[in-house]
Amino acid sequence: MPHALLLKYPGTNCDAETERALIAAGFSTQVQPIATALPEHVRKAQLVVFSGGFSYGDYVMSGRLAQLETERFLGDALHKHFANGGFLFGICNGFQILTKLGILPKASLIWNKSERFECMWDKLVKVAPNSPYTTYLPAEFELPSAHAEGRLVCEPGDAQKYLEGGCVALQYADNHNGSELRIAGLQDPSGRAMGLMPHPERFLRPRHHYDPDWAGDPDWGWGYYFFKGAFDALK
């Protein structure tokens, strides 16, 4: 059975619902506080997950302190995991952390163009065809978002290169946070490492949709299929 390791930092707060989604998809799971995390924990996992929250409060650049602490406790274990074919998945603050760790293409997630925290549902468009996480998703779908620092910016020309190079996993249909080229999710070219701002774990079941008449899958919300896709690719 594929095993998922979820790294928990002071301020990580979506670990319970993310673990629930991983279990629903079939993973065995371990939620590991970073202060006691060891390279062995990473070696046992096929998937390493960084869930949402405010690691260390995000008072400096979001994800920056988590990156430094991860390197302090785990050294290069995550990079080895990735080089050996492992999967990495970052949601919201986890996306910010994965970006800082240098596993995803170089980019920064800065304050939304509204300069506010915004909790709202986003319409998303699937872009990269090879992402294991989006295999089962339709071309367009919705997920809830909740972030203040989700506006993706890159060095000049990079966003276009990512789009052409198969590194853009998801785009917003209506780009509320002002991201370059409407990028909502990035991946490495193989698709094994992915980060996105919206929260798939919050749309596990149809009842999590705001509209009681949501006409989608009768058993699962769209968010479930991210975890299911990763599970099937790893099993």
Add this chain to the structure above:
Amino acid sequence: MATYRTIPVRELSEAELTRLSQDMKLSLSTEDMLVVQQIFCEIGREPTDVELEVIAQTWSEHCKHRIFAATVTHTTDAGTEEIHSMYKTFIQRPSKEIMAKKPGFVLSCFVDNAGFIRLDDRLSVCLKAETHNHPSAIEPYAGANTGLGGVIRDILGAGKGAKPIANLDVFCFGAPDTPQEMVEGHNIIHPLGIMRGVVHGVRDYGNRMGIPTTSGAIQFDPTYIYNPLVFCGTAGVIPQTDIAKEMKPGLAVVVIGGRTGKDGLHGATFSSAAMGEASHVEDQTAVQIGNPIEEKKTLDVILEARERGLIEFVTDCGAGGFSSAAGEMLSETGGNLYLERAPLKETNMLSWQIFLSESQERMVLAVKPENLGELQRLADTFQTEMTVLGESDDSGVLRVWHNGELVCELDNSKLHDAPTKKLTSVFKASPALTGVTLDDSHLTADLKQLLGDFAIVSREPIIREYDHEVQGNTVLKPLAGASADAPQDASVIDIDGSEKLMSLALAILPEWGKTDPYAMGTGTVDETVRQLVLAGTNPEKIALLDNFCMGNPECPTELGRIVECAKGIREAALAYGAPYVSGKDSFYNYFETEDGPVNIPVTFLCSGFGVVEEQEHVHGMSLRRNDSVIFIVGNTEDEMGGSVYARVKGVKDCKVPQTDCAKNFSVYKTYYDKALTQGLVLSAHDLSEGGLAVAAAEFAFSGKGGLTLDLDKLPTVGGWKNLAVPCFAESTGRFLVEVDADLADDFEAAMAGTPCARIGSATAGDELVITAGGAPVVQAKIADLKNIWKHGLTPYY
């Protein structure tokens, strides 16, 4: 350097005692100081400053609720009566009566940080709401920030540590467009600054804690300019077996979380006094500084420690800091605390400052000595600080040591008997006219005016700043409809590990209390219960919280209003069978200006929570189809008093809606038993501020259809002389129900015997049309109405 001093009181005169209380900012009255003097004459020595501070905090209004415990001589047109404790008479006694009739429903109340009710056979849910008014007036961001942080800790300290699962936030402000010249006095923050600071404070704490903010309300009234109100509430869940906790001798007393500093000195006593201009300068240190990540780490430790069975007792450090936490823990067993062990934010702190500081993010636990090692490993794992402060024993006396010196030695049993206050109150009913002449020739324009009024406009810009979906369990959300921007007044939370769900709702109607506080009491409870039932709650499984705020309780007419309101909520609780399981009150919300004091109106917040038996009972409060039938339940009467319409139009002295609680409850029961749980309902929306026309517009803001309603069919007993009444009156007990056309006859039959009528239908059109006598009296494009409503706060927020 000595860290404490002895303060002679035994030989002081009355005047000297009073001056001592003022000089030390103890907020103790002359009568209180005389009792203090007597206590130390009996002990046979002079007190230390630590001891005086402990007594001041223990006896403060904030901690002891002495107004609600006072003996009140209350005079109305009907005569004079003596009320021995409003709390016992109007809140505790009726609640106990209800609990006696519903054994096993309320699992704990009045003793712990929050009241617990049974969710299912294994789990229990709880709710607590607090105010943080004075700090929010002085420093809105930090005040609201720590207000929410404090109530979250209440839940963490409830039982052996409940898991916080939802937050609610209710604010009362001056209007954001208040002209600057209306804000008199130096250093007073404009209502817009208060609103932004408070919202950001709540946002930054709640979001970082990872607790969804699912419910809330905002009231705007000029009387709140100087004394804004900030209510913060948190709901929690805990296994029933972890509710009971007990102190024993021989336990280690441990503090986990943040360090102790000079922030938050005298918070408990400061919030028990009136505000003046000087407060904005002098009382700065009374406001604490919040650090939500510190609290999140503490939460992680406590929940894990509770699951591992490491916690014997836990409580939060709130008002009064270590003093109140240790008082709560060690007052029966007794024990020793060593202040030099407390981790400090700064050096040179005096004994009383360490003992009384209200620095945030601290929880105090009692654990068996053999479990200290495992608890320390947990604290290390979650990267938070843990310190053993002392231990419990069987002496019955709390001894506080600092660097080897005994700085406080008090027999707590003596301290908890603060002298009973004696107060007088008066209430004179207003004339409460009905049938006043209103202009009903522009009802469409009136509806637009109401939809654009601050009382009604969409709170969406604020709601979106709060994460209302974290934890992935918010089933009924604050925003609904096809584009997730239509209003939804109650919320429903999925509970992990249970088939059942928890619902939350609240109501606040301070305008009603200005003329009829009794009707405000009954009406507020009615609205809370009604919203809960519409959200799918079993009406037999509802519990309530009472939160009162008022100005100067020593002013008999002000106190008279709160007495009448308390009578109303007593009657309502008994009629709905919904006990008060927790509550809080905040007094002295008045401000001294050159023109005399500005009192806030008597404000009563009723929060309710209950059990939703199954997911299928949750339908939402937003129109779902364009071919359904619309029913109204409840009578509409000529009761324009306190309505938003009356406020907007300047109509005075109208009758405030009167609530027949027993009758309403039987209607709700019928609706729940025979319609809602039988699958006859698509959705339902309560009628509250703005009346039928506003409720119908809000219903249709789902974007799924138009609405046509006929006023001629509205059930009524007394009728009306004027069409503004059926459109905008805020009679209680009413709601709109959307029913599938094929089930309309079944619904009508199910509701037989109740005031229920088929008043219209959803349409495929894009208009709201309300007719009377066959002709439209309100007609407008729903998109136009929604535009007014949706963007009302946007320019200010």
